[in-house]
Amino acid sequence: MSEERDKVELEEGTLLTAISENNMDQFREIFLEQHPYDQAKFFVKLEGHDRLIVYHFLSPEEMAAVFENIEDEDDQYETYLSEMDPTFAAQMLAQMYADDAVDVLNELDKDQVANYLTIMEDGAAEEIRELLHYEEYTAGSIMTTEYIAIHANQTVHSAMQILKNEAPNAETIYYVFVIDEDKKLVGVISLRDLIINEPDTMISEIMNERVYSVTVAVDQEEVARKMKDYNFLALPVVDFRDHLLGIITVDDIVDVIDEEASEDYSRLAAVSDVDSQDRGPFSAAKSRLPWLIILLFLGMFTASLIGRFEETLDKVAMLAVFIPLIAGMAGNTGTQALAVAVRRISVGDTQDQTLGKLIIREAGTGVITGTICGIVVTLVVFIWQGDIFLGTLVGISILATLIVATIAGAFIPLIMHRLKVDPAVASGPFITTINDILSILIYFGLATLFMQYLI
Amino acid sequence: MSEERDKVELEEGTLLTAISENNMDQFREIFLEQHPYDQAKFFVKLEGHDRLIVYHFLSPEEMAAVFENIEDEDDQYETYLSEMDPTFAAQMLAQMYADDAVDVLNELDKDQVANYLTIMEDGAAEEIRELLHYEEYTAGSIMTTEYIAIHANQTVHSAMQILKNEAPNAETIYYVFVIDEDKKLVGVISLRDLIINEPDTMISEIMNERVYSVTVAVDQEEVARKMKDYNFLALPVVDFRDHLLGIITVDDIVDVIDEEASEDYSRLAAVSDVDSQDRGPFSAAKSRLPWLIILLFLGMFTASLIGRFEETLDKVAMLAVFIPLIAGMAGNTGTQALAVAVRRISVGDTQDQTLGKLIIREAGTGVITGTICGIVVTLVVFIWQGDIFLGTLVGISILATLIVATIAGAFIPLIMHRLKVDPAVASGPFITTINDILSILIYFGLATLFMQYLI
Known part of the structure; x- marks a missing residue:
């Protein structure tokens, strides 16, 4: 494979020369031998004036094969089409597999689509018009009518x-x-x-x-x-x-399959999928900010919760030291449980019985991990601070937090699924922040309750 | 499709009756009409004694089609094979596509494999023996020799x-x-x-x-x-x-594609992929605990860092209130940057130039999101607490934290990729914890530096 790729890369120079020398025969001889995917990769790298020459070198049918292989993240369909002679563009669209032509047309505004369909030969226009009706992400939107x-x-x-x-x-x-x-x-x-x-x-x-x-x-x-x-x-x-x-x-x-998996993945991290593509920092910031602002206000809420325990904090400032540890562990276990639940739902295991079992299993997992982490923390804090009561307080908080956070991590996506909301939108950071709040309540609640032992 | 599925589910009852009545003709008439995937789904749900009857109802070739369609998460190949007559099992393995047969044999120990290969007809055994050599996750391990x-x-x-x-x-x-x-x-x-x-x-x-x-x-x-x-x-x-x-x-x-995407996803959440399958709480806890314990100790380190600022905390207990907010925001932006970088690497964009651009872009994104979130936080804290200095301190900490966390989130997976470690193992919780530490240092560092304005 690498051999073929190497060859393709070598040919790039020759193709560019052929374009600059307006040598159509040489260009066609090499270009048409290449796999359409390689042709598309070459095409999208070209400058505008070079593209104009390519449109003249190729027939609408040959250009259609190139267009069918342009990847979504490289799409500048609107630019390309506007550079072409409208009749050439319409002929090319008619030559493309109908589902691919529809993908291209979906990027244009309605007037433009209508224009191309008017120039186009009737049969092809009819096929495309039918497919344009179907909603995005349905079977209709990805099917083709070119079957036997x-x-x-x-x-x-x-x-x-x-x-x-x-x-x-x-x-x-x-x-x-x-x-x-x-x-x-x-x-x-x-x-x-x-x-x-x-x-x-x-x-x-x-x-x-x-x-x-x-x-x-x-x-x-x-x-x-x-x-x-x-x-x-x-x-x-x-x-x-x-x-x-x-x-x-x-x-x-x-x-x-690739898109949907990458969508779930991006949502777990609270980034929109567009973001993984090659855009500048402004568009990246724009797509991430809504999430960050929501999380910021949830974080402010957490802060106001701790504020309520100011009296407790004033008495034992040492309590603050363990806030990130406890909140962090809650976030981590919650994310783990979330990922398992979302994955389970996305592979289609959505019978009530299966989901009920999942919650019970997660609760069990929370008890086991909570107990072990709780014991470890108690010992470490005791050795470090020499205060068995502080150690026990942190340890019990970890135990309770891990149980609650694990159940919450699994339960929230399931509830969302039941409410017909895609559970993948319950991103990791969202669950983490919810679990921050729960863990702070548990930790400071316990600390305030047993204050007399701490001072 | 749902129609077909409904039909298959209706037929299940009849098939079970045919098994219990030892009615081979009726069983074969219905079962062999089904798609092998449906056959496999039916087979894995059977009890052991019912399976024994099915082995007698079907030829090795028919059983091979069932075996080829058993999904990985349902695999109990070893149990199934041990229930069969060894000659029947060997004949079935020989009838399977060689790559699928190898998947089954990879679950057995070497002695068992050798036994089956000995009974097997020479040609098939030879084919399988060749494929068994290749390392897991390579082209060799998923290829088949049955080509034309x-x-x-x-x-x-x-x-x-x-x-x-x-x-x-x-x-x-x-x-x-x-x-x-x-x-x-x-x-x-x-x-x-x-x-x-x-x-x-x-x-x-x-x-x-x-x-x-x-x-x-x-x-x-x-x-x-x-x-x-x-x-x-x-x-x-x-x-x-x-x-x-x-x-x-x-x-x-x-x-x-499905496996690899699900692997990246699971790692982002720090769960092993095995975990998404249907195991009990003990095995789930066992697979998650190593991560949790590592994160626990990282969290203890964070706690000890805050401990160093105990004096600062004692003077202004109010500072503790914003710890989860700042650490949380660091974790969130870090996870976003991480997901984008891992995704980029996994689609194969790994030229130095591209990765360099990614870091610069992430830094830019950090500055923009940091500035906006910083201003929002300053205003909210000022309005809430009436303390412009506290507001500014928290705001500047958020600004600095978001820049550092975004860069760290993108940089760490890139470094790992360079060191030939799969960057997906730098899971979300790991990056989150690293960023907790950085954010605490920034926040308490600034607070200690400007202590006189806070009291």
């Missing part, structure tokens, strides 16, 4: 003929879907089965009638999970009356 | 004949790899191309000579990234002299 469908009363031979004709345009030819006269999905057959069976076999005899499908409005995360579990290379999308509308291919699902 | 290879001097027609013969055993037939007499990889051709071209076309004319491959020892994460970027359905694996050894298929890569 046949009828059950055909033979393997005639199915293979259809397949040969449609292969250049279909996004996948490895599954062929079987529909009835009403366009209802009745079966599926893989290309593997078509090849193994005799040419005169009827499709109805060999097709698989137990065909898994998803309805258009289903969340893309659910689609991804099913495709991963069942190892499908493509999954048909139907409306609520089982009419075949499109298919979702595995390459789109790989992207979904 | 042809020579360049064949025609499309003869290639299709080979494909038809090998289709039942190959893990994918959608890519055919072209090798020379030395078994060196020289090209690739997709089934799509074979179908589109005329039967008498030579493979050498239509094959793609720019074939991307990976070497056996490459990390599986790198393989996953390439397959995702290039949308490959399969990727050939070669040795360092370009001999074709096996292929990796997209379904295995989907699992890798």
